[in-house]
Amino acid sequence: MKSKSPPANNISERTYRTKNYIIASGYISDLPVAATNYYYIPEFMTPSRSWQSFLEETGVLLRFTGRFFSQCFRPRYEIAEFLRQCFIIGYRSLPLIGLTAFIMGLVLTMQLRPSLIDYGVESQLPAMVGIAIVREIGPVIVALIFAGKIGSSIGAELGSMKVTEQIDAMEVSGTNPFKYLVVTRVLASTVMLPVLVMLGDAISLYGSFLGVNIRGTTSFDLFWNQVLGNLSFGDVIPAFVKSFFFGFAVGLIGCYRGYYSTKGTEGVGRSANSAVVISSVLIFLIDLVAVQITDILGLN
Amino acid sequence: MLQTINNTRNSPLPDEDNEIIAVEHLYKSFGSNKVLIDFSMLLHKEENIVVLGKSGSGKSVLIKCIIGLVKPDSGTIRVLGQNIPELSMEELDKIRVRIGFLFQSNALYDSMSVRQNLEFPLRRHSIRLRQDEVDTLVMNALEDVGLQHTIDMMPAELSGGMRKRIALARTLILKPDIILYDEPTTGLDPITAKEIIELMIRIQKKYRSASIIISHDMNCVKMASDKVLMLIEGKCYALGTMEELQRSADPKVKKFFE
Numbered sequence: 001m002k003s004k005s006p007p008a009n010n011i012s013e014r015t016y017r018t019k020n021y022i023i024a025s026g027y028i029s030d031l032p033v034a035a036t037n038y039y040y041i042p043e044f045m046t047p048s049r050s051w052q053s054f055l056e057e058t059g060v061l062l063r064f065t066g067r068f069f070s071q072c073f074r075p076r077y078e079i080a081e082f083l084r085q086c087f088i089i090g091y092r093s094l095p096l097i098g099l100t101a102f103i104m105g106l107v108l109t110m111q112l113r114p115s116l117i118d119y120g121v122e123s124q125l126p127a128m129v130g131i132a133i134v135r136e137i138g139p140v141i142v143a144l145i146f147a148g149k150i151g152s153s154i155g156a157e158l159g160s161m162k163v164t165e166q167i168d169a170m171e172v173s174g175t176n177p178f179k180y181l182v183v184t185r186v187l188a189s190t191v192m193l194p195v196l197v198m199l200g201d202a203i204s205l206y207g208s209f210l211g212v213n214i215r216g217t218t219s220f221d222l223f224w225n226q227v228l229g230n231l232s233f234g235d236v237i238p239a240f241v242k243s244f245f246f247g248f249a250v251g252l253i254g255c256y257r258g259y260y261s262t263k264g265t266e267g268v269g270r271s272a273n274s275a276v277v278i279s280s281v282l283i284f285l286i287d288l289v290a291v292q293i294t295d296i297l298g299l300n
Numbered sequence: 301m302l303q304t305i306n307n308t309r310n311s312p313l314p315d316e317d318n319e320i321i322a323v324e325h326l327y328k329s330f331g332s333n334k335v336l337i338d339f340s341m342l343l344h345k346e347e348n349i350v351v352l353g354k355s356g357s358g359k360s361v362l363i364k365c366i367i368g369l370v371k372p373d374s375g376t377i378r379v380l381g382q383n384i385p386e387l388s389m390e391e392l393d394k395i396r397v398r399i400g401f402l403f404q405s406n407a408l409y410d411s412m413s414v415r416q417n418l419e420f421p422l423r424r425h426s427i428r429l430r431q432d433e434v435d436t437l438v439m440n441a442l443e444d445v446g447l448q449h450t451i452d453m454m455p456a457e458l459s460g461g462m463r464k465r466i467a468l469a470r471t472l473i474l475k476p477d478i479i480l481y482d483e484p485t486t487g488l489d490p491i492t493a494k495e496i497i498e499l500m501i502r503i504q505k506k507y508r509s510a511s512i513i514i515s516h517d518m519n520c521v522k523m524a525s526d527k528v529l530m531l532i533e534g535k536c537y538a539l540g541t542m543e544e545l546q547r548s549a550d551p552k553v554k555k556f557f558e
């Protein structure tokens with residue numbers, strides 16, 4: 001019964017029908033299976049899917065994670081490829097993340113102002129926005145955009161390498177493809193996301209400064225004094241720490257979906273798509289766990 | 301007729317020094333799909349064996365087992381005296397330096413230029429080469445396939461036939477002792493196909509390598525094969541020179557030469 005090919009594929013190959021949908025491998029579509037556009041819904045969210053397949057997939061993912069850690073600390077270390085990935089993953093996402101972060105800071109400030117005026121605490125606007133951005137909105141929004149851009153591109157890249165035998169070709173060329181492709185990408189996104197979050201936070205506070213100054217005036221110094229004066233150790237560190245986990249989740253899921261991509265070009269699209277969906281859900285789950293932990297540690 | 305062919309296979313040549321690849325009682329299945337069933341074959345020094353078989357008969361799986369990309373369910377595969385399924389990663393890498401593998405889908409790295417594609421095996425295998433040595437090897441390999449001008453292009457910019465030739469150049473760049481070709485001439489025009497076959501023969505003479513060639517191309521069979529192996533129903537169904545097999549009365553063998 002148990003075959004040697006990755007169980008993820010076995011899950012994917014099951015096809016069955018419900019009333020209006022054709023569900024193939026957790027991909028719900030109201031089109032025939034052969035049609036192109038699949039909307040990926042994780043196994044555990046599809047109606048009447050058994051818990052068994054969810055647990056199966058989780059098991060495979062856990063084994064993949066274990067393999068990551070066991071390969072991560074063993075030579076040979078792919079330093080050059082790791083740095084190249086840091087550049088691709090970090091630097092190239094910066095414009096997109098900068099733009100969205102700036103707009104987010106601006107809009108958030110403008111949206112908050114009326115409520116604060118109602119309560120007569122308009123002067124607290126920079127402090128409120130600063131805390132909201134640094135603690136929650138910055139890390140989560142940046143991570144979600146990161147998942148959309150990097151998670152999907154890793155999923156698609158590894159997926160297409162898999163189906164065109166490039167991964168096999170690396171293996172016969174004296175390269176451990178898991179180390180060369182997976183370990184470097186997971187590490188690079190783990191390291192780069194916190195950096196992007198910090199930059200994103202800063203950029204979005206500039207956006208917020210602009211928002212404050214659209215109505216009323218606050219000097220640049222006063223704005224930053226208010227923001228930084230109201231931030232504490234307990235605001236910054238947990239947010240910083242959790243963005244490592246966000247980055248790890250995005251890199252790992254992207255690689256996992258790509259590496260176990262099913263044969264065929266269609267599988268590549270699915271890998272990219274599912275990488276984004278799963279890592280976005282994981283980001284919120286990690287966020288939920290993180291807030292519990294900071295609560296228990298009394299960092300609030 | 302066929303019986304005699306099979307008999308020679310069942311009693312392998314006694315001189316073990318001559319033997320480059322020896323596959324014995326190889327079994328491989330994917331789930332319930334039994335692909336290789338008790339497959340055995342021998343490849344000797346400087347010998348070219350062309351493998352014929354229907355699509356899906358397991359030809360690619362066979363050579364992937366030989367290079368250790370696919371783990372067989374059981375059986376031994378001795379390559380240059382070592383049993384592939386039992387080797388560790390490091391030992392496998394050492395053997396793979398001496399094996400060239402041409403993938404059916406070419407498997408060129410999309411994100412790398414032609415130059416980087418050819419440099420990849422040179423840099424990744426644990427062999428020490430200076431930059432100028434790498435450059436000459438790359439240039440020579442490209443000259444062999446007549447594509448020097450593509451050196452800085454990306455694979456996506458090349459035609460299908462050019463990609464196949466670059467893949468071939470990458471396969472041959474380490475001057476391997478054993479070359480496994482998976483459909484080297486598929487998708488090429490007859491003239492380029494002939495050039496490729498001539499190149500394969502020239503390389504083989506030059507480096508005195510042995511090769512397994514998977515091909516549907518009768519020209520290739522005629523020109524390159526010392527022996528032809530028929531992979532039917534997961535077994536080495538028949539083995540012999542092309543003339544021998546053409547004269548065979550077995551209907552399954554006959555079909556290939558119609």
Ligand SMILES: Nc1ncnc2c1ncn2[C@@H]1O[C@H](COP(=O)(O)OP(=O)(O)OP(=O)(O)O)[C@@H](O)[C@H]1O
Binds near residue numbers: 354358362
């Ligand atoms: N990774 C795999 N997982 C599951 N089944 C596989 C896998 N690789 C090959 N197979 C199956 O093994 C059988 C043989 O495949 P193989 O690729 O060796 O055929 P082939 O003889 O090379 O055919 P072709 O001439 O079309 O290339 C096919 O039925 C295929 O479905």
Ligand SMILES: [Mg+2]
Binds near residue numbers: 359361
């Ligand atoms: Mg094949």
